[in-house]
Amino acid sequence: MLVLGLDTCLNACSVAILDGERVLAHRSEAMTRGHQERLAPMAEAAMADAGVAFGRLQRIGATVGPGSFTGLRVGVAFAKGLGSALSIPVVGVGSLEALAAEATGLVAAAIDARRDQLYLQVFEDGEPLMAPDVLPIGTAAARLAELGMGRALTLVGSGAPLLAETAPGARMLTPEGCDARHVARLAARKVAAPIRPLYLRAPDAKLPGGRDP
Structure with missing residues (x-):
């Protein structure tokens, strides 16, 4: 199974493409912000590294938290959008589970x-x-x-x-973030289900009027 793994939950942006247990490509950059700007270019570069067209992907796995509220939303939104465009399952992986796979x-x-x-x-x-x-x-x-x-x-x-x-x-x-290779492996084993963020608590930041972002 060709799986694209993504992580944007913590202090890194990580992308990997796996074919079964074989890692075709992996890219990771440490960052505390800027995941939204870097995720799509990194995914495109990793796909090019792997020599695989997006249309050949069979599943997408993305970390869903807990972690950075903004970061995890970036990854979940990207995974959902790409999965919808390709008509393939998108699977959520907990960031704690992905870290534990180390x-x-x-x-x-x-x-x-x-x-x-x-x-x-x-x-x-x-x-x-x-x-x-x-x-x-x-x-x-x-x-x-x-x-x-x-x-x-x-x-x-x-x-x-x-x-x-x-x-x-x-x-x-103490890795900077979750390794997208672990995310892809875990996603391949899971039953496909609707993906949604795992926050565990309300965000620190508030919008005007005290509303959550």
Whole structure:
């Protein structure tokens, strides 16, 4: 299956094209803003790198959050638009699940949500041990200690350093964003369903009148 994977949820913009397990192309750029301007050109460049026409794609996978409200909307909108134009399924992949794919065994994916909070989800060999959640750092640490039970652990994501004291022997990975290669692999395994953003909490920014953006 030819799958286009996209990530714009965090501090990078990442695009990959996979044919089964074979990576045909992968591009990634670190950025905190500007995803909207870079995503389409990066996707076009990656398709050219792969030597694949957009019309040959069979599925699109995109991270749906949690993460940057603006960034995840960019990726979801692009994926929906392209999927509609090509009449192919578009599959949402949680950013915490994509981060956790960086490691095997017991993995805690944690994103710094600011306000002394973390987005957290714990996995064991790719299977979730809890639903994605937004928690105060202390509560997240207690939840992790409960699930980890002193076992070997990998912490992944921008929130990993905030949990380091809870798991002093843990391996730590802090990628800028989700790897679109993992997004594509995960999307290929999922049942196609309507894609929608996963916010977990209201945005920090407000429009005039106190409305959410």
